[in-house]
Amino acid sequence: DADVTQTPRNRITKTGKRIMLECSQTKGHDRMYWYRQDPGLGLRLIYYSFDVKDINKGEISDGYSVSRQAQAKFSLSLESAIPNQTALYFCATSDAGFPGELFFGEGSRLTVL
Amino acid sequence: EDKVVQSPLSLVVHEGDTVTLNCSYEVTNFRSLLWYKQEKKAPTFLFMLTSSGIEKKSGRLSSILDKKELFSILNITATQTGDSAVYLCAVESNNAGNMLTFGGGTRLMVKP
Numbered sequence: 001d002a003d004v005t006q007t008p009r010n011r012i013t014k015t016g017k018r019i020m021l022e023c024s025q026t027k028g029h030d031r032m033y034w035y036r037q038d039p040g041l042g043l044r045l046i047y048y049s050f051d052v053k054d055i056n057k058g059e060i061s062d063g064y065s066v067s068r069q070a071q072a073k074f075s076l077s078l079e080s081a082i083p084n085q086t087a088l089y090f091c092a093t094s095d096a097g098f099p100g101e102l103f104f105g106e107g108s109r110l111t112v113l
Numbered sequence: 114e115d116k117v118v119q120s121p122l123s124l125v126v127h128e129g130d131t132v133t134l135n136c137s138y139e140v141t142n143f144r145s146l147l148w149y150k151q152e153k154k155a156p157t158f159l160f161m162l163t164s165s166g167i168e169k170k171s172g173r174l175s176s177i178l179d180k181k182e183l184f185s186i187l188n189i190t191a192t193q194t195g196d197s198a199v200y201l202c203a204v205e206s207n208n209a210g211n212m213l214t215f216g217g218g219t220r221l222m223v224k225p
Contacts, residue, residue, distance in 0.1 A: 004155075040122070042201060042215035043156070056210065090155070099211040100147050100203070104155040 006105035023091030032074040036087040117216035134187040136202030149201040
């Protein structure tokens with residue numbers, strides 16, 4: 001089983017719908033992240049969390065919200081999806097001692113029509 | 114604002130060739146530079162570099178950092194089709210949160 005698991009892996013939805021992407025990890029890391037990837041733009045940070053009570057905005061948090069339900073679970077919500085949120089979304093974790101070494105999930109491809 | 118620029122955007126070579134991928138950066142309060150390989154979906158960690166001039170090596174892959182000129186290179190010798198991937202460079206800052214800023218990636222295709 002993967003150390004970082006994302007669900008769903010693929011989702012097609014319509015403009016205005018609420019969408020939740022879920023992430024769970026078995027690595028025991030405190031730090032969890034949500035990134036989105038668009039062609040040619042690399043990975044951009046949406047939100048990050050260093051523990052259950054510590055949640056922070058990344059560079060592109062507008063239109064998104066997150067919930068850290070437990071150390072192992074971190075979910076990303078799009079309150080009212082719009083077409084320019086069509087992207088590949090990654091959850092990642094890292095150990096506090098080596099924060100730069102990220103462990104990624106397999107990604108969730110979201111299409112907003 | 115931290116910035117990472119990778120070149121070339123894409124590259125096509127034949128098996129056995131040697132390739133060099135470039136990464137230049139601007140970052141306040143530098144902590145490290147990292148390379149990731151993204152084959153189909155999830156990026157996987159390759160190297161972390163913190164000191165200038167010290168080569169990190171793993172098999173046919175090697176990388177070096179120049180903190181004065183603010184760049185890093187990733188070399189792949191004797192390329193194989195399995196090296197085909199997008200290679201991502203990222204810089205980590207020492208600011209609160211140790212956030213990573215990623216470049217846009219270099220897409221490498223190795224033909225048989």
